[in-house]
Structure formats: C-alpha cells, structure tokens
Amino acid sequence: MTAATPARTGDAERGTLDKAADENFPVAPFFLPRAWRDDLMAVYGFARLVDDIGDGDLAPGGADARLLGVGPEEAEDRLVLLDAFEADLRRVFDGTPHHPLLRRLSATVRRHSLTPEPFLGLIAANRQDQLVRRYETYGDLLAYCELSANPVGRLVLAVTGTSTPERIRLSDAICTALQIVEHLQDVAEDLGRDRIYLPAVDMKRFHVQEADLARKTTGASVRALVAYEAQRARDLLNEGAPLVGSVHGRLKLLLAGFVAGGRAAIAAIAAAEYDVLPGPPKPGKGRLLREVGVTLRGEG
Numbered sequence: 001m002t003a004a005t006p007a008r009t010g011d012a013e014r015g016t017l018d019k020a021a022d023e024n025f026p027v028a029p030f031f032l033p034r035a036w037r038d039d040l041m042a043v044y045g046f047a048r049l050v051d052d053i054g055d056g057d058l059a060p061g062g063a064d065a066r067l068l069g070v071g072p073e074e075a076e077d078r079l080v081l082l083d084a085f086e087a088d089l090r091r092v093f094d095g096t097p098h099h100p101l102l103r104r105l106s107a108t109v110r111r112h113s114l115t116p117e118p119f120l121g122l123i124a125a126n127r128q129d130q131l132v133r134r135y136e137t138y139g140d141l142l143a144y145c146e147l148s149a150n151p152v153g154r155l156v157l158a159v160t161g162t163s164t165p166e167r168i169r170l171s172d173a174i175c176t177a178l179q180i181v182e183h184l185q186d187v188a189e190d191l192g193r194d195r196i197y198l199p200a201v202d203m204k205r206f207h208v209q210e211a212d213l214a215r216k217t218t219g220a221s222v223r224a225l226v227a228y229e230a231q232r233a234r235d236l237l238n239e240g241a242p243l244v245g246s247v248h249g250r251l252k253l254l255l256a257g258f259v260a261g262g263r264a265a266i267a268a269i270a271a272a273e274y275d276v277l278p279g280p281p282k283p284g285k286g287r288l289l290r291e292v293g294v295t296l297r298g299e300g
Contacts, residue, residue: 043108045105050085068084068087069098082123121146129195160251167246173239174237174243180232185282202228207221213277223275243255257292
C-alpha cells in the first residue's frame with residue numbers, strides 16, 4: 001500500500017468529520033459526556049466516509065484511496081473503494097485498520113463490544129446506490145433505509161448502553177424518517193447523480209415525470225408529491241418519538257435533537273411550500289430549538 005502523507009491523512013480525516021455541522025440533527029453535541037462525544041464522532045466518521053465513497057465526494061488528492069490500498073487506476077471506481085473499505089472495516093475487528101477514521105473507530109468498537117453488522121449495512125446501502133437508481137414502491141424505499149439509516153440509530157443506542165428491542169424499533173422509525181427528509185431536501189442533487197428516491201408508484205399517482213424533477217422550479221404535482229412523502233416522514237417521527245421519553249438525562253436531550261431536527265426540516269420544507277428543486281430548504285436555529293422543546297414535553 002502506498003502511504004498517504006501525514007498532513008494529507010489528517011486533512012482527509014478532519015474534512016470528513018467537519019461535515020457533521022451540516023447535518024439536520026446534532027451528531028455529538030457539547031452537553032454529552034466526552035467519552036460519548038468521542039464514540040459518536042467515531043461512528044459518524046465511518047458513516048460519513050462510506051457515504052462520501054458512495055457519492056463520489058471524497059476529498060481531492062486521493063488520500064482516502066491510498067489509505068485503503070487502492071491504486072490511482074481504480075481510485076474513481078466506487079465499488080472497488082467500497083470493497084477496500086469493507087476489508088479495512090474487518091481489520092477493526094481482527095487486526096489494525098489502515099484508514100485513520102477506522103483506527104479511531106477501533107477503540108469505540110472495543111469499548112462497547114460492537115458487532116460488524118450495522119457497519120456492513122451502511123456499506124451495503126452504498127453498494128446498492130451504485131446499482132439501484134430508482135425505487136418502485138415505498139416498501140422498496142423502506143428496505144433501503146433499513147441499510148442506509150437505521151444502523152446509525154442502533155449504533156447510538158449501543159454506544160450509550162441503552163439498546164432494547166422496543167427502543168431499536170422506535171429508533172428505526174426515527175432514522176428512516178430522517179433519511180426520507182434528507183431525500184426530499186436533496187431531490188435535485190440526487191437527480192444530478194441519476195438517483196431518484198421518490199417511489200415510482202407515488203410519482204405515477206401524482207402525475208410526476210422524471211423531467212419534472214429536473215426543472216428549476218417545482219410544479220404543483222411535484223409539490224403535492226413532496227408534501228405526501230413529508231407527511232409519511234412526519235408520521236414516522238411521531239411513531240418513534242416515544243424513544244425520547246424512554247431515556248433520561250443528557251441522552252434524552254440528544255434523542256430529542258434527532259427528532260426535532262427532522263421535524264424542523266419538514267417544517268422548513270412546508271414553509272417553502274414544498275418547493276425543493278431550487279435547493280434544500282433548511283430550518284433556522286430558532287425553529288430547531290422550538291421543536292426540541294416540543295419534543296421534550298412530549299407534545300409532538
């Protein structure tokens with residue numbers, strides 16, 4: 001393997017972790033114990049990097065590919081990179097991984113006896129993104145979210161030592177909702193990657209063609225479709241919200257932040273009258289704080 005220089009290695013690691021500030025929900029807020037913050041950032045670093053590989057959004061310069069042992073001739077092949085990333089993930093559990101974000105993850109895995117399955121699910125979702133560009137039904141989309149989103153919530157519960165079957169069920173609803181909301185915010189960006197996460201059955205129901213998603217302004221049919229999918233996400237958030245009341249202390253505030261982040265994003269989409277094509281509607285901090293309060297009081 002050709003080693004990346006230490007400076008470029010550090011830049012790639014910091015560049016990936018810095019993206020936490022752009023998420024709809026708090027990743028590892030200051031009020032959590034330091035150990036939790038470190039572990040949650042390690043999990044986030046993994047999840048963000050595998051998504052960046054799948055989306056072709058790695059930092060310029062090829063440092064990540066070199067760290068994973070992928071030569072320049074294959075550095076743009078996402079499936080090759082995902083295979084190399086999976087091989088490095090397996091070293092987390094039986095050796096010493098090469099990538100610094102996976103070395104960071106190793107301590108978290110040992111500390112909490114984490115298993116490979118949720119990490120492998122996230123890699124599988126990104127492989128699917130290379131092969132599946134459209135989803136026929138809502139059920140198909142939920143199956144994708146089972147790989148692409150739900151493992152993150154399960155890892156949060158594992159890191160905080162609060163996993164139970166019921167909490168996992170509630171967490172899955174929240175995570176799937178957050179994934180759907182992100183898809184609604186990113187309709188235009190996803191189409192630029194030749195991906196559509198709006199179910200084809202629903203597009204047909206609302207008389208939406210793929211060409212309608214490529215326009216600069218959002219027509220009435222597309223707005224109606226986005227509103228329909230946003231309500232589905234809202235219902236899932238409401239279904240999962242009792243998770244917040246099942247825990248205590250700072251973890252309760254963290255989970256309220258997840259639910260509130262999704263609700264605030266949906267509110268921003270609604271405030272934009274479901275006009276998502278010019279760019280992703282984003283909520284302000286005031287709206288997010290209000291939603292946190294509502295969620296903590298169990299009023300949502």
